Amino acid sequence: MKQKRQIGRPERGLLELYQDDPERADALVWGRRGALRGAALASMGAALGAAIPFAGRMPEGLLPAALAQPAPSGGGGQGGPQMIRLEGKEPLILQGERPLNAETPETLLDDEVTPASKMFVRNNGQVPEAPRDPRAWKIRIDGEVNQPLEITVGELEGGRFPLVTRRLQLECGGNGRSFFSPQTRGNQWGNGAVSCGEWTGVRLRDLLQAAGLKESGKFTGHFGADPHLSGDPNRQAISRGMRIEKALDEDTIIAIRLNGEPIPLIHGAPARLVTPGWPGSLSQKWLTRIWIRDRPHDGQGMGGTSYRVPVQPIVPGSRNDGRDFVDLESMPVRSVLTNIAHGTRLPAGTRNLDVRGFAWAGDKTVRAVHVSVDYGATWHEMRVADPANRYAWQRWSGRVSLPTDGYYEIWYRATDSDGRMQPHVAGNWNPQGYGANPISRAAVLVG
Structure with a gap:
């Protein structure tokens, strides 16, 4: 006897699925061989709101930054961290109320001297x-x-x-x-x-x-x-x-x-x-x-x-x-991107993007900063200024090219004076979470 097709709840959208069931989302998107498949590519592109020009270079199983780390909402609403406005302060990301702890969004760290x-x-x-x-x-x-x-x-x-x-x-x-x-x-x-x-x-x-x-x-x-x-x-x-x-x-x-x-x-x-x-x-x-x-x-x-x-x-x-x-004594090398916010939408036809930020390395200095827009397949060296004095952070800046409209991720990493580079994944896990300094990613949408 021929089985009847069971009618149930339709499959959830990719964004919803990644939020609710990331393992199933990975299985549907990447398949058993770990390759981004045609239908899944279109589905992921739809979830991100654009085509993915460098999809072929996306590392196996990578969850796009736009889905992994929601952009700040500004009002603390759904899809972003809760913000707080303290007296005499710009809006900060609330990390805790007792005790009071608040984080500075990276784009507020663009001053040579932090106000x-x-x-x-x-x-x-x-x-x-x-x-x-x-x-x-x-x-x-x-x-x-x-x-x-x-x-x-x-x-x-x-x-x-x-x-x-x-x-x-x-x-x-x-x-x-x-x-x-x-x-x-x-x-x-x-x-x-x-x-x-x-x-x-x-x-x-x-x-x-x-x-x-x-x-x-x-x-x-x-x-x-x-x-x-x-x-x-x-x-x-x-x-x-x-x-x-x-x-x-x-x-x-x-x-x-x-x-x-x-x-x-x-x-x-x-x-x-x-x-x-x-x-x-x-x-x-x-x-x-x-x-x-x-x-x-x-x-x-x-x-x-x-x-x-x-x-x-x-x-x-x-x-x-x-x-x-x-x-933990000298802090590890780290960098921030200060002129492009995660989740930024750029005008259609944008082909060159100026990027800048700061980098620092505890007791050391920063030797190099590199940026990639194709998931780390190629890296572009940025200009790195000398510190104003020992223990001051260092300005980095440069330009990257975007071949077409679509979804991109700006990956940025720094290397210290001893040659230690920000890793792809936070290493040396410890129970209270110190010293995590992986390569950072900011999602941008062109067009």
């Missing part, structure tokens, strides 16, 4: 109340020193120690966390938890020398005025520390001004540490004390898997107590 209004926000506890008299704010340096030192912001401003002004990039240790698979704990940052402001302050090493650093002083411990989320005055929101070598770096400073103005409260006023090139958690905001120690600091945010990465790769998704991990 305070465009800086990302990273908190671990509550924001403290603004001091009535910022100049009376005290910072204490004690521990493994010959003569404990207590100094006010007014004394720092008054020239007791030389003031220096430097463009210094600050980056959250979890920047890029959203690129790990499987997903890790913590705020799912993209590439925008970074800034490069112009900071003015006193070199930390000058204060340590004035306090008489002992030979036994090998590590620092940092303390700030931000209350713990619980409100418990006996608990620190975060208290991290570093090797004394980094504390003595000439570009590690206690800052009292940002871009020539008093530091905004949300960014650590009236004084904060700036420890460039290393995780931003070492740049303690609302700084009150630096404890010089003869052993690694054991404050909140130290040890275990906190700001630490595996020495040897571990199985992604596995549990680990971090016993064999090491502290």
